[in-house]
Amino acid sequence: MSDIKFSFVDEIGVFSSFEERVEKNLPMLETAIKGEERYKSSLGWHKVSKWAGEEWLEKYEALAAKVQNEADCLVVIGIGGSNQAARAVYEGLSGKSNVEIIWAGNTISPDSVSKVLSSLENKKNIWVDCIAKNFETLEPGIAFRVIRDVLRERYKEDYASHVIVTFTEDTKSWKMAQEKGYNLLPFPSDIGGRYTALSPIGLFPLAVAGLDIRAMAKGAENMEKKLKSDFSTSNIALRYATARTELYKNGKSVELLSYFEPRFFRFAKWWKQLFGESEGKDNKGLLPMDTSYSEDLHSLGQFVQDGSPMLFETFLNIETPDASYVLHDDDVDDGFSYLNGKDFRDINKAAYKATLKAHSRRFPCLVLDIEKLDEEAYGSLFYFFQFACYVSCNITGVNPFDQNGVEAYKCDMFQLLGK
Ligand code: PA5
Numbered sequence: 001m002s003d004i005k006f007s008f009v010d011e012i013g014v015f016s017s018f019e020e021r022v023e024k025n026l027p028m029l030e031t032a033i034k035g036e037e038r039y040k041s042s043l044g045w046h047k048v049s050k051w052a053g054e055e056w057l058e059k060y061e062a063l064a065a066k067v068q069n070e071a072d073c074l075v076v077i078g079i080g081g082s083n084q085a086a087r088a089v090y091e092g093l094s095g096k097s098n099v100e101i102i103w104a105g106n107t108i109s110p111d112s113v114s115k116v117l118s119s120l121e122n123k124k125n126i127w128v129d130c131i132a133k134n135f136e137t138l139e140p141g142i143a144f145r146v147i148r149d150v151l152r153e154r155y156k157e158d159y160a161s162h163v164i165v166t167f168t169e170d171t172k173s174w175k176m177a178q179e180k181g182y183n184l185l186p187f188p189s190d191i192g193g194r195y196t197a198l199s200p201i202g203l204f205p206l207a208v209a210g211l212d213i214r215a216m217a218k219g220a221e222n223m224e225k226k227l228k229s230d231f232s233t234s235n236i237a238l239r240y241a242t243a244r245t246e247l248y249k250n251g252k253s254v255e256l257l258s259y260f261e262p263r264f265f266r267f268a269k270w271w272k273q274l275f276g277e278s279e280g281k282d283n284k285g286l287l288p289m290d291t292s293y294s295e296d297l298h299s300l301g302q303f304v305q306d307g308s309p310m311l312f313e314t315f316l317n318i319e320t321p322d323a324s325y326v327l328h329d330d331d332v333d334d335g336f337s338y339l340n341g342k343d344f345r346d347i348n349k350a351a352y353k354a355t356l357k358a359h360s361r362r363f364p365c366l367v368l369d370i371e372k373l374d375e376e377a378y379g380s381l382f383y384f385f386q387f388a389c390y391v392s393c394n395i396t397g398v399n400p401f402d403q404n405g406v407e408a409y410k411c412d413m414f415q416l417l418g419k
Helices: 018-024 026-034 037-042 054-070 084-093 110-121 138-162 172-180 200-208 213-229 236-249 262-279 301-306 344-359 375-396 404-417
Strands: 004-009 073-077 100-104 126-131 163-167 183-186 254-259 287-292 311-318 365-370
Touching (some): 004 236, 004 375, 018 026, 026 236, 026 375, 054 183, 054 213, 073 138, 073 200, 084 100, 084 375, 100 110, 100 138, 110 138, 126 138, 126 200, 138 163, 163 172, 163 200, 172 183, 200 213, 213 236, 213 375, 236 311, 236 365, 236 375, 254 262, 262 287, 262 375, 301 344, 311 344, 344 365, 365 375
Parallel strands (some): 073 100, 073 126, 126 163, 163 183, 254 287, 254 311, 311 365
Antiparallel strands (some): 004 365
16 A cells, blocks of 8 residues: 655654644644535545546546547647646656646646657657546647647648547537547536546546556555545544644745655646635745755755744655665775765755755754555646645635636736737
8 A cells, every 4th residue: 555654854843732733723624624615616636536536537548548549649638737747746756658648728838839749740640638527628629729720730621530539528618529520537516626636637648658547547546545534633634734824823924845756846836726726815825835855955955944934844745766776886986986886865864854844943844654656646746736625725714616716817918918
């Protein structure tokens, strides 16, 4: 089983009454375990089997097998919650099938569009999956147009058979897709984008990439069982949510997700959206940011150790990395002989331990340990953070599932663009 362990290092004694605070927050855990009636239309993720149960997994795998048989490339069009989870796993574990995933529809940059188009030139057979909850989002909407042009040029009338859309059922766009003869996958109507990792949004592209989506579902289901069955102060989601919200109440305004494994870069983007969009409202919320160490110790490390005391860190630590490389003896007197015979694993671990020690002299450091980074671990992490985010929002008293703030710039943009 892929488990997550939560702990913290509190050298300066901020958490002196931590256990009391956790106990006080137990009702917020209870609410999250039960799932509230008022959020019924957003809780489709709460029970993993709803969108990642056997029946669904078979559907995703069957369509994925078809794509693998025919294509050497799948263009996944989507933005925000419609792309981040799948991309996090794809970039963290790398694809394992003959199909390369190309990500589009997450930017309006003409240079990026042109890069996507050039990368398609040498592809033998292209398929596309356009993912959008409301097919009104500008970025995926116009990217889909551009890719349709490419497909029409190549496959003429048959282009529709290369198209999958993941849209909300019974909407205008769903009906349009049916009329055009596209392949259809449902976007869960009971889940908002950033909570869709364990649904067709996160799982289907990964099945095409040859990743083990059953292991992901298993990791998530195990985490669901663990969190929902532990109604006590030892519940790790409650402990993490309490620690971060306590630090917020103590004046911290930034939570840095820090990791010594750069494979977490895209995962951190998913995490930032989850917490930023869920918690950042009503003039409240921690700003979620990330640092990729050891690289960022040579840039932001100065600020973290010595700058404005606005932040604290949550370390995402992998106990056993996949690879290992031992540094050999060398006849060049380069000053690094003290590392002869040491494994990069141990050197990285030493840098991690030292950073934890140094940073915890400034603020409490929260730690999430996972044994190894694989599909099961990703499933477990996705569920853990989604659930912990729900608990955190209950503690701070905000709606975890809306995002009204993102509409403001859209009104101005649509006016400029003449919508
Ligand atoms: O969490 C959310 O619901 C949003 O961030 C969406 O994921 C994002 O805006 C993309 O929306 P859509 O899938 O409708 O294009």
